[in-house]
Amino acid sequence: MNANEQRRQDWQARIAAYRASGLTMKAWCNANECSVEQLKYWLYKIKRGSSQTTPDPKTSHVQFVPLAAVDPPGSVFSAPFLILHIGEIRVELHSGFDPKLLREVIYVLTSSC
Structure with missing residues (x-):
């Protein structure tokens, strides 16, 4: 991977x-120490690039992973939510989240694997 590809991948994660x-x-x-x-x-750059290179769901690699539902001890939540841990990344989803945004986040997180 060259420096430009690495920079693009870093910014996709950011x-x-x-x-x-x-x-x-x-x-x-x-x-996050940027302007x-x-x-x-x-x-803009990634949006423009992603419209040209949108993955085809029919040919994209899909990997299912086991999920474990865990309530933190002593917690009482007023609204339903879900927390996904992908490696060291934590994604918190609340009721009414945007599924398209979740797909984009998961794509970015898993494309570097």
């Missing part, structure tokens, strides 16, 4: 983290 965070661009960029302009640039 964009997935930004989208999953629920933070504003400015807040996320401040917390809003960089984030906007990569959002």
Whole structure:
């Protein structure tokens, strides 16, 4: 993998983290040491590139993994939600989440494997 491919892959993961965070661009960029302009640039670049290279669901590799439902001890939640752990990545889904966004996040997280 060359440096450009690595940079693109890194930014795909950063964009997935930004989208999953629920933070504003400015807040996320401040917390992740990048500029809003960089984030906007990569959002555009990856969106433009993904429209040209959208994976075909018929030929894409699909891998199912076992899930275990666990309630943290002593927790009481007011709204239904799900937390996915993919390696060291944590994705938290609340009622009414966007399934398309989840697909994009999972694609980015698993494309680097």
